[in-house]
Structure formats: C-alpha cells, structure tokens
Amino acid sequence: MVIRRIIRENGRDYVKTYIFAAFCLVLVAASTAFMAWIMEAVINEAFAKKNADLIWVICGSVLAAFVIRGAASYGQAVALAQVGNNLVARYQQRLIDHLMSLGVSYFGDTRSAQIAAQISQNVAGIRDVMNLTITSFARDLLTLVALIIVMITKDPVLSLIVLVVSPPVLLALRYISKRLRSATRESIDLNSRVLSAMQETVQGITIVKAFTMEEQISGRTAGLIKSAEERSNRIARLTERTSPLTETVAGIAISGVIAYAAFRSIYGDVLPGAFFSFITALLLAYDPARRLARLQINLERAVVNARMIYEILDEQPTQGDSANASELAVGGGEIEFRNVGFGYGLGEPVLENVSFTAEAGKTTAIVGPSGAGKSTLISLVPRFYDPSSGQVLIDGTDIATVTKKSLRHQIAYVSQQPWLFEGSIRDNLRYARPDATDTEIEDAARLANAHEFILAQPQGYGTMLGENGVNLSGGQRQRISIARALVRDAPILLLDEATSALDNESEAAVQKALESAMRNRTVLVIAHRLSTIARADRIVVMQAGKVVEIGSHADLSATTDGLYARLQAYSEKGSSVSADATPTNTDSNGGKA
Known part of the structure; x- marks a missing residue:
C-alpha cells in the first residue's frame, strides 16, 4: 500500500517534528472544544443569571483559548510546511539519482518531456499523503471527537439526532472516491502529455517555424488540452458532489436540533445555555467533519500522484554492475x-x-x-x-x-549532437573533470579551436549558456563538446x-588540433x-x-x-x-x- 510505504520510508526521519505538530494540533482541538463548552457558562451565568463576578473569568478564558489556538495553529503549519518542503526536495533528489542509475535504453523508450512533466505534476503527492494523514487524524479527528464529547455531555438526545444522519454520508463518499480514482489517473496522464507537447514544441521551435507547423501543433495539442479539461471537469463534478450531500445532511441535523431545543426551552422552561453550548459545538464540528468526509477523496488523489512517482523509482536499472565487478585499469x-x-x-x-x-x-x-x-x-x-x-x-x-x-x-566521448547544460561555458567544460584547473580548461579549448570565440563572448568563459547553448552556433557548440572531451584527458x-557541425575551415582547424590530442590515445572515430x-x-x-x-x-x-x-x-x-x-x-x- 502506497500510504504505508511512504510512512515507512519517511516517518522515522520526521518523528520529532510530527510529534511537535501533533501536540500543536491537539492544542487546536482542545481550544476549539473549550470554546463550545464554555458557551453554557457565557449564556447562563452572564446573560440569564447576570453573574458579574464570572464575566472577567469567562472573558479571560476565551482570550487564552484564542491565543493558544493561534500559536498552536502557527506552530503546526510551519512544522508541516517544512516537513512537506523537505519531502518534496528529498524525492526530487531521489528521482534524479535514480534516473541517473537507469540505462540509456530507458530514456530511449520514454519521452524525456513526459518524464519531466510526470515528475513536476506528481512529486507533491508524497507530501500531501503525509500532511493529510497527520492533519486529518491529529487535528480534524481529535477536534471532532472533543466536540462530540462536549455535545454528549451537554445533551445526549440532541447528539443522537446528529449521529444518526452520518452513516449515509460516509457510504456516499466511499462510492464517490472509488469513481474518482480512475478519473484522477487519466487526468494526470493527459496533463503530462499536454506539458510534454508544450516542452517539445519550445525545444523544437526553429523546426516548427521553418516548416510552418504552428497550426498542426496547435490543432494536435488542442485535442489533448480538451481531453484534459473534460477529465478535470469530471473530477470537479465528482469531488464537489459531496458538497450538496453534506450541506443537506448538516441542514437537516441543525434544523432538527434547533426545533427540539426551542420547544424544550419554550414548554419545559429549560435554561438555553446548554443548547447554545451544544449548537456551538455542532457548528464548530461541521468543518472538521466535512474535511474528514472528504479525506478519502483528497487522499485518493494524493495517492495516485505518489503511486506514479513510485513507478519511476521502482524502475529497475537494466545494466547493473556484476556482483564481482572490479575497477578497470587501462594500460x-x-x-x-x-x-x-x-x-x-x-x-x-x-x-x-x-x-x-x-x-x-x-x-x-x-x-x-x-x-x-x-x-x-x-x-x-x-x-x-x-x-x-x-x-x-x-x-x-x-x-x-x-x-x-x-x-x-x-573514456572521453563526443557525440554527433553536442549537448550543453545549464551554467557557464567553464562549468560545461569542467563537467568532464571537476578537478581540472582553469589553465587545463583553456588549453583544451585551444586544442579544440574554441578559445578565441569563447573569449569573444560577453563574459568569456563565465558566459552563461542558453538552453543547450542556443546562444552559440552549431559549430561553436561542437567545439566546446570536443574541448570537454579533451579536458577529460582519458586514454580512450x-x-x-x-x-559534423563544422564548416570546412573550422573542421580543418579542429582536425589539426585533434591529431595532437589523439597521440598516445586509442581513438574510435x-x-x-x-x-x-x-x-x-x-x-x-x-x-x-x-x-x-x-x-x-x-x-x-x-x-x-x-x-x-x-x-x-x-x-x-x-x-x-x-x-x-x-x-x-x-x-x-x-x-x-
């Protein structure tokens, strides 16, 4: 089960923070229940009996409850946000590390834009699963239980009226959550395809412009966007279907309670304090009850997101090192x-x-x-x-x-399609060998006939590159790629x-430099x-x-x-x-x- 796996993998690392957040949420629940409980004293002592001596005590208690509730709400919100942000960062790092361990064949079978879109859409699902679980049980459930206790102590009969109407709501929500599961998965897949199409269009914009593909791309993407919109609308209809149901049930319960309490007060001459305390508890209980009622739906959506992240993390590398793999020493x-x-x-x-x-x-x-x-x-x-x-x-x-x-x-490798990464020209050259000195980097650039054009850039070797070096020509990108291989200083x-991307003059210059670089190396070309x-x-x-x-x-x-x-x-x-x-x-x- 995905929830159990997430808790098993992360719960121990955040146990202190979660205990602190849970303590804060207990204070929120207790202060909320106290506000409902004290309403009987407010109505009976302050208004019915007009007992002036207790007014200051009551007011002080109410103020203290609000201060405690505010501080506790702040503490739990910050604690859970920090844990949530750290979870997202942790899984982002896990994903990049795992993707680096996968073989080239995986990326050949899976579109890179779709991988990026799937990660960006779904990585927050891990955080949502943890936070929903903690807040629902430590805040909403405890608050609801505390308020129900207040309701029962104030009036057991009225409490029975409220509790009788709850089961139908729970059954309806369970039915909706099952239907929501498949719709959520479809929506995530479609949105990933939309983001993938947009990313590929941006990356290949010169081809799009050159072949006047704008209308074709727009038309093809429009179909995906329309399908994603329809799935999102379906999810909205399913999710919000709970609102009229819960509101209707809540209306029946509250109107029934008011009618019963009013007749009892009119004909039974009962002080209204207990009723006001009860109705306050009932109204305060509505929000946590509504959130708990929607918990399965919200949790289902988060679990679907998390499950798609684990589909990537569970992908097994196809080219693992053998059990007794040794270090290669090249002569x-x-x-x-x-x-x-x-x-x-x-x-x-x-x-x-x-x-x-x-x-x-x-x-x-x-x-x-x-x-x-x-x-x-x-x-x-x-x-x-x-x-x-x-x-x-x-x-x-x-x-x-x-x-x-x-x-x-x-091995030093130069592909037919040069690929440069985010960062400066110097950063891209140093990827080949992190401990390379600036002098070694510049020497390699000279061998690759790249030094002069690099110095002509606005910040020289410190010039930041656009996506895949788009601010350089194809020949310049290839010469930087060759220089990067020379920085590697490998025997193969x-x-x-x-x-392939160089003109005759540049190729002749680079070839002359490569002849020198190839000496005493094994070269496959x-x-x-x-x-x-x-x-x-x-x-x-x-x-x-x-x-x-x-x-x-x-x-x-x-x-x-x-x-x-x-x-x-x-x-x-x-x-x-x-x-x-x-x-x-x-x-x-x-x-x-």
Missing part, C-alpha cells in the same frame, strides 16, 4: 570487439557477429552507409547498451566484468561524427568526410550491421570493387565528401551499398 587501451551482436528491443539485429580490434594508441575509423550500425557499435564501448551476444574487451578485460563508473572514467577517445577518415591508422567498413572490409586508406582504395572504394568514388562526385552517403551501385549480393 594501452586496446579495444576488441569479439563476435558482437546487438538489437534494440525485439527489433531486427543492428549488429551481427562484429569482430575487429582497435589497436592501442592508434586511430580506428568506422565508415559505412547510414544505418550500417556505426554509432551503435561505438555506444557499446561505454556500455550505453550491452551486446546481446559476444564481448567487448579493453586490454583483454571484458567490460561487462568491471564497474561502469571506472570504465567511463577511462570516442568521436561519433564529432566534426566515425566521420562523415573521407578526408578525415584517410588519416586513420585503420579503417573498418560496415554495411547492414556487419564488418565487410578492414584496412588502411591506401589498401582499401586500391580495391576498386570494394565498398570503401565505391563510397570514396561516390563522395568525390559531390560538393562535399561523405562517408555516410549510400552509393547507387549494388554490392555483390545485389543490395544497395
């Missing part, structure tokens, strides 16, 4: 792919029986048509994914037997089309220009997930009927040379090369 940095096979989910295999060795301290280029499996192959080295068959070894050690953290510390360097690939010590040519050729640029170019030679010939015909282009002539099996 030369030789990378061997041994009979490697891989496929995404239950789809077609992307890699089949791939075997080759990237020699230590040398550069190995991977080329082939789009969809050949080049980027997938590189993603296996830092264990973004694990092969479905075969092994990946570094210096003879199967990387599946070492910790992912130690493995990734030995992975370049997945690292110069995917490049979209053969001019870059030609400098590699070894070239692996892939097609349809298989290795079809291996050799140097000179050897592969000399084989005129080979795929590499055809790729080179095809690229030389265009204005830009591209190893990813697919030649139109067919291979020996009759398929497109």
Whole structure:
C-alpha cells in the first residue's frame, strides 16, 4: 500500500517534528472544544443569571483559548510546511539519482518531456499523503471527537439526532472516491502529455517555424488540452458532489436540533445555555467533519500522484554492475570487439557477429552507409547498451566484468549532437573533470579551436549558456563538446561524427588540433568526410550491421570493387565528401551499398 510505504520510508526521519505538530494540533482541538463548552457558562451565568463576578473569568478564558489556538495553529503549519518542503526536495533528489542509475535504453523508450512533466505534476503527492494523514487524524479527528464529547455531555438526545444522519454520508463518499480514482489517473496522464507537447514544441521551435507547423501543433495539442479539461471537469463534478450531500445532511441535523431545543426551552422552561453550548459545538464540528468526509477523496488523489512517482523509482536499472565487478585499469587501451551482436528491443539485429580490434594508441575509423550500425557499435564501448551476444574487451578485460563508473572514467566521448547544460561555458567544460584547473580548461579549448570565440563572448568563459547553448552556433557548440572531451584527458577517445557541425575551415582547424590530442590515445572515430577518415591508422567498413572490409586508406582504395572504394568514388562526385552517403551501385549480393 502506497500510504504505508511512504510512512515507512519517511516517518522515522520526521518523528520529532510530527510529534511537535501533533501536540500543536491537539492544542487546536482542545481550544476549539473549550470554546463550545464554555458557551453554557457565557449564556447562563452572564446573560440569564447576570453573574458579574464570572464575566472577567469567562472573558479571560476565551482570550487564552484564542491565543493558544493561534500559536498552536502557527506552530503546526510551519512544522508541516517544512516537513512537506523537505519531502518534496528529498524525492526530487531521489528521482534524479535514480534516473541517473537507469540505462540509456530507458530514456530511449520514454519521452524525456513526459518524464519531466510526470515528475513536476506528481512529486507533491508524497507530501500531501503525509500532511493529510497527520492533519486529518491529529487535528480534524481529535477536534471532532472533543466536540462530540462536549455535545454528549451537554445533551445526549440532541447528539443522537446528529449521529444518526452520518452513516449515509460516509457510504456516499466511499462510492464517490472509488469513481474518482480512475478519473484522477487519466487526468494526470493527459496533463503530462499536454506539458510534454508544450516542452517539445519550445525545444523544437526553429523546426516548427521553418516548416510552418504552428497550426498542426496547435490543432494536435488542442485535442489533448480538451481531453484534459473534460477529465478535470469530471473530477470537479465528482469531488464537489459531496458538497450538496453534506450541506443537506448538516441542514437537516441543525434544523432538527434547533426545533427540539426551542420547544424544550419554550414548554419545559429549560435554561438555553446548554443548547447554545451544544449548537456551538455542532457548528464548530461541521468543518472538521466535512474535511474528514472528504479525506478519502483528497487522499485518493494524493495517492495516485505518489503511486506514479513510485513507478519511476521502482524502475529497475537494466545494466547493473556484476556482483564481482572490479575497477578497470587501462594500460594501452586496446579495444576488441569479439563476435558482437546487438538489437534494440525485439527489433531486427543492428549488429551481427562484429569482430575487429582497435589497436592501442592508434586511430580506428568506422565508415559505412547510414544505418550500417556505426554509432551503435561505438555506444557499446561505454556500455550505453550491452551486446546481446559476444564481448567487448579493453586490454583483454571484458567490460561487462568491471564497474561502469571506472570504465567511463577511462573514456572521453563526443557525440554527433553536442549537448550543453545549464551554467557557464567553464562549468560545461569542467563537467568532464571537476578537478581540472582553469589553465587545463583553456588549453583544451585551444586544442579544440574554441578559445578565441569563447573569449569573444560577453563574459568569456563565465558566459552563461542558453538552453543547450542556443546562444552559440552549431559549430561553436561542437567545439566546446570536443574541448570537454579533451579536458577529460582519458586514454580512450570516442568521436561519433564529432566534426559534423563544422564548416570546412573550422573542421580543418579542429582536425589539426585533434591529431595532437589523439597521440598516445586509442581513438574510435566515425566521420562523415573521407578526408578525415584517410588519416586513420585503420579503417573498418560496415554495411547492414556487419564488418565487410578492414584496412588502411591506401589498401582499401586500391580495391576498386570494394565498398570503401565505391563510397570514396561516390563522395568525390559531390560538393562535399561523405562517408555516410549510400552509393547507387549494388554490392555483390545485389543490395544497395
């Protein structure tokens, strides 16, 4: 049960605060009940008997009760707010830590905008469950019980009239809460999709504008918004259905009490003090009774929110370290792919029986048509994914037997899509190695041909970046990404089309710098220009997930009927040379090369 789990995970940490809040709520309940109880003395002694000696005592007691109630209300409100805020912060931290432990495959299957929307909507559910539980039992229930005791002591018959009409209300509320559960879940899902659509639209606004997608996006999102509105309206109808029910029952009870008390006072000559005390207790009991009546409905909504947070927290990492995983120690940095096979989910295999060795301290280029499996192959080295068959070894050690953290510390990675984070340019470079000095960061930027344009920014290295570095050009973002990899200073360097966003001049400058940075490192590189690939010590040519050729640029170019030679010939015909282009002539099996 979600409520039990939340209390088990958090109750012990906040037990002192909750005890203090509960004590304050007990004072609120006691002072509220006292206000009802003292009304008999107010009416009988002050107005009926006109006993002046007791007036000051009564007034002083009332003032003291209000002061105590005010101070106690403040204390419990602040205490519960602090606990609630800390709970939200705690679960936000748990969520980010857990998301960091999940494999890349999870994020490939789940839209990032939807994850963000689900977290932002539902994380407060944990706080609401705890606070509703405490306030309902320590304040509302105790207040209601104390006021009922006052009512019974003042007039048992009138109390019986009130209590008789309560069961139908409770039965009706239970029925409503069951119907509310599914409606709340649907509403949360729809609102998450609306927020997700908005976030994706903002992130891709240039594409939206370029393809005049405004009307399409607006129309598609309008359907989601309308569905979310309808679900919210349904929840409102279900939730507020309790109001006419409780108000009607309360009206019947109070009017019946007034009629009974009035006839008894008129015909029985009974002092009205007890009745006024009773009616005060009854009216004061209405609010806590109404809140308790709606507790199941409000708690159901909070539990649905909390349950969706636990769905993320309960997601198991698919790439945990093995039980006896050791730390990886890299010597030369030789990378061997041994009979490697891989496929995404239950789809077609992307890699089949791939075997080759990237020699230590040398550069190995991977080329082939789009969809050949080049980027997938590189993603296996830092264990973004694990092969479905075969092994990946570094210096003879199967990387599946070492910790992912130690493995990734030995690797610097530059993806084909540079990604920059919130913060300054210097912050983004230092992510690669937190202990890097400013001098080391600037040296890496110089190697990546980024130092000059960084200094040209308003605050130089301290310039704050927009979302994903939107205030920089694509080539500038890529050069910062390359500089970040150089700051890492790792023995293995992975370049997945690292110069794809650069113009010819920038690429030539960065390539020259990378040649220096590649020395004494094992480099796996995917490049979209053969001019870059030609400098590699070894070239692996892939097609349809298989290795079809291996050799140097000179050897592969000399084989005129080979795929590499055809790729080179095809690229030389265009204005830009591209190893990813697919030649139109067919291979020996009759398929497109």
